[in-house]
Amino acid sequence: MSSKQGVILYGPPAAGKDTVTAALTELSPRYAQFARLKVGIGKSAGYRMGTMEQLRELEAAGDVVYANTRYGNTYVIDAPGLDAAFAAGVPVVHLGQVDGIRALVDGYRADWSVVLLWCPRKATADRSLGRGDKDTAARLVAWDATREDLDAHPGAIWDLRVDTTVASPQDSARLIDHLLAQRAGAAAP
Numbered sequence: 001m002s003s004k005q006g007v008i009l010y011g012p013p014a015a016g017k018d019t020v021t022a023a024l025t026e027l028s029p030r031y032a033q034f035a036r037l038k039v040g041i042g043k044s045a046g047y048r049m050g051t052m053e054q055l056r057e058l059e060a061a062g063d064v065v066y067a068n069t070r071y072g073n074t075y076v077i078d079a080p081g082l083d084a085a086f087a088a089g090v091p092v093v094h095l096g097q098v099d100g101i102r103a104l105v106d107g108y109r110a111d112w113s114v115v116l117l118w119c120p121r122k123a124t125a126d127r128s129l130g131r132g133d134k135d136t137a138a139r140l141v142a143w144d145a146t147r148e149d150l151d152a153h154p155g156a157i158w159d160l161r162v163d164t165t166v167a168s169p170q171d172s173a174r175l176i177d178h179l180l181a182q183r184a185g186a187a188a189p
Contacts, residue, residue: 004110005180006085007031007092008101011117012146013139014127016164016172017094018046020117023173030089037081040073048081066103070096071138082108090180096146098153113179116158117172119165121147159183 007024009017024031038047039055055076058064063079077093077100085091095101105112119127124143128136150156160179162172 004086005090005184006034006082006110006112007090007176007180008095008104008112008114009092009117010095010098010101010114010158011164012096012119012121012124012143014124014131014143015117015119016169017117019169020162020164020172020176021092021094023169024092024176027170027173027177031092032085032089034077034081034085034091034093036094037076037078038073039076040071042071042073047075050076065107066095066100068097068100070142071135077104077108079108082110086110096142096149098149098156101156111183113159113176113183114157115176115179116161117164118161119163123165 009020011017018033021031021033025033033046035046035048037050037054037058038044039050039052055064055067055074058076058078058080064076065079065082066077068075082091093104095104101114105114121140121143125136125140128139133139160175162175164172167175
């Protein structure tokens with residue numbers, strides 16, 4: 001088991017990945033959201049904006065751990081970005097694809113805690129509209145894709161499952177923090 005601990009938050013759009021990550025960073029400054037490299041347009045907050053040339057360079061060096069395309073953009077988890085994130089503390093990586101989890105767990109050596117954050121489709125719609133998203137319809141398509149992804153991978157193993165319509169962001173953060181403390185204790189000599 002690696003001494004580097006990281007958190008993967010998996011779930012559909014508006015399940016609470018950003019909100020739970022914010023609660024984690026309030027709980028402890030060692031947590032920080034991993035800023036994926038984004039090649040495309042639109043929202044830049046929380047991303048490292050990049051170019052197709054940068055993506056090609058990462059691919060040529062074998063430094064792309066996982067990449068996916070959604071909303072017309074390409075989102076990249078890269079080894080140099082992960083190296084920097086681990087040097088700073090405990091990265092919290094947001095994913096919406098089981099294949100992304102597998103690629104990250106298999107492709108970057110660390111002690112990854114995988115957390116399923118879930119909410120019903122209606123909660124995604126309500127939260128998306130409530131926060132003023134202009135692409136709620138696309139987020140509901142992504143919710144459907146996440147549900148299909150889960151159904152297609154019934155053997156996916158979660159270290160923790162949280163229904164974000166029941167657990168508050170602060171309670172979710174405490175559960176995740178406790179999980180990491182348990183895993184660190186189990187790994188201690």
